[in-house]
Amino acid sequence: MTDLKIGGVPEHFNYPWYLTLKNKEYTKENINLRWQDYHGGTGQMCKALRNGTVDIAIVLTEGIIKDIADGNPSKIVQTFVKTPLIWGIHVGEKSSFKKIEDLENATIAISRFGSGSHLMAIVNAYNQGWEIDKLKFKVVGNLQGGIDSLTNCEADYFMWEHFTTKPLVDDGTFRRIDDCPTPWPCFVIAVRNEVLENNFEEVQKVLDIINGETADFKDIDNIDKILAKRYQQKLEDIQKWLKITEWNDGKPITKNLITRIQNKMVSFNVIEEKKNSGEFIKNMYI
Template sequence: MASTQPLRVGYVPEHFSTPLHFARKHYGLDAELIAFPSGTGHMITALRAGEIDVGIGLTEGWVAGLGKAQQQQEGAGDGGFRIVGTYVETPLCWAISTGANRPEISSVDSLQGSKIGVSRIGSGSYVMGYVLADERGWLVPTAGAGTGREQASPYAETVVLDTFAKLRAAVNSGEADFFMWEHFTSKKYFDSGEIRRVGEIYTPWSSWKIVASTGLDGREDGARRVEDLMERLNQGIAHFNANQEEAVAYISTELDYSEEDAREWLKTVRFPERTQGVDPEVIVSTIDVLCKAGVLSLGGGLDASAMIAKKR
């Protein structure tokens, strides 16, 4: 069944959204853009509830959500959405942050066994807590788990706080000891002294992917409209690359960044020329890391190819 309703596109209202803004401003993108400041985990919930049609979010969040759905056989194993495109080619730098006056937290190593703040269970901030623990050797298999692969939590508590603002407040109040969020989004609050930077960690994969609801499969115009969205995004990305000063002006006036930080971020990010499709090896390697980190379980029906609607 065809529909005249614009696609509802979920996105995170950060500097990475600039090409999406340009696609609508300059290239006629016909979509309702819905901001999710709490991140990818919230978009997964919205996709499954039928509240959005497309999401632009973090690779690890999408793969973790789909992997858990496959293992639990939710939504016929597809989790309610599939990965259709690539939005950012470069890894994401996650800053590791604590409260401004938390002298007992002196290094990343002091975070073992502490309270981690996350936006949502299954979000990027949650997943990266386990990737950090894996890199640091903090993961211990749970005895008697049957498979021997399940992991005891490396943290005393996982505190779900929904938004970046609540995460910042929690590490200052002591409700949480640390959290992880994108470096440049965090930097303003390091500079102001509201929170303190402890360290950083990079994703072992390209950082942003585009997903589409499987609910679009039943609409005859669903695939066409997603394809049109990605063509407009391609134009927005080309405009972004050719008009860096316009990008800096937008980021530093409409979003929560200084002009200096916007310029520094531009040196670190690379968007694809074409957003259509996903390299299956990126999804396979993401699954491997998430299994090693204990976010997903080895085996259990994990299938990278079933997570992908369109391959590169």
């Protein structure tokens, strides 16, 4: 039995992993795949990949590309969700900020530097024409930290996935000022280089299983009701999310895609320079 540790955010995007683990599909292939939730998001998972506490991570594309460029000894093996992620831009219920323009000089709550909430705040600032080097950040750890920092007026706005935070908008904890979609596929699967060297075939099997699950995921009976209950979402919100979300169909990730993303990240000042796109990826189906 091969032991592999996998991690991701505890959000609706990763429910297909829950189903395959529940059905012991990896065990049938002699793989002991153990899941861990990472509430701190991509920045926390990049750190876990670096120190070996996780082998496979479902991470935000922009976060892992930046971290591999900065020396993370991992490779992207495929896209997981190929549609953009919709980032909500939130302020506290009692905030005086009313529109996106009001936020130019405001303090941004981020889970950690290098995380999606950090990098997408830069993308949003670029989109608005603001000066990137004047952005002010406060590290808050996770979604709960974002809630606390906005409620206690320690930061002014916080960016997190639109549908995950929708219940907080509904109950008045947050006000959403705007949305900012990622200009690239949102989630990829990253694997530590050491694991790819030692357990290449096992990783292939893991990918085959999850791709088989996501291919038919939307056809599962009552999947909208199941997700709404599990993630405490309104049914109409989950139905909207399902409609706009597409998982990868098992195709390998290409150097062209990484190059296009790097070009955007350089223009957004998220990374300083473009690197050889082949250094970021591992084709699992050569």
